[in-house]
Amino acid sequence: MTIALGPDWLDPTVLLNGLGPYMLIGLCLIIFAECGLLVGFFLPGDSLLFTAGLFVAAGTIDTPLWLVCVLLTVCAFAGNVAGYYIGVKAGPALFSKPESKIFKKEYVDKTQEFFDKYGARAIVLARFVPIVRTFITAMAGVGKMDPKKYFTYSAIGGVAWAAGLTILGYFLGQVAFIKNNLEITLIAIVLLSVVPIIIEVIKARKEKKTLVQAEADDITQVMQAQTQDDSTQIIPRVER
DSSP: OBTTTBSGGGSHHHHHHHTGGGHHHHHHHHHHHHHHOGGGTTSOHHHHHHHHHHHHHHTSSOSOHHHHHHHHHHHHHHHHHHHHHHHHHHHHHHTTOTTOSSSOHHHHHHHHHHHHHHTHHHHHHHTTSTTHHHHHHHHHHHTTOOHHHHHHHHHHHHIIIIIHHHHHHHHHTTSHHHHHTHHHHHHHHHHHTTHHHHHHHHHHHHHHHHHHHHHHHHHHHHHHHHHHHHHHOOOOOOOO
16 A cells, blocks of 8 residues: 555556556546546546656657657547536436435535636646546536537646646656655645645635725725715705
């Protein structure tokens, strides 16, 4: 068992080596499952992509880097397409069961709020957050998000995530410190994957505070104006 990734079979190096000559095919299927099939939420996507880049650099995966990146990006995008239509077709039935502890209706509502609040950024950012990237695509289907818009930004996120992390692993994997401290590196990747969401949450809170302050200022101005009107109002004299 590894410190970073739990059971040995979820260790990306063990997982990839276990696939033997079908390493690249298995990797593509795993990425597809994590990006679209609801049962793939537990798979170590980020660290797996980084390790795949490292394996390409070492020659363990005997395929050109550009081709590996293209295949993984296509699989990530295809997984989102599958997940979206799973959400469209099966989502209402899955998320309407009150006793379900995984597929809750409130998750759909919160995801819809997330989409409404962050717009296209939510689709791209979700790629880098474990578990979220699996469920958010199905919930986009449940919420009937515009397919054209969703697939466009899903493709952008797919390139940034699948190709980006693989390329990162390819080049950083050749650094001696990274190769000798792979587990620490994988932990860092998982932690860094949630940084974009943390930044967005902080920005949202600041925007909310700014909005509240602006509304308070408007109310204050209205009250001051009303007070001035009252103080300057001339009470007519009553003749007796």
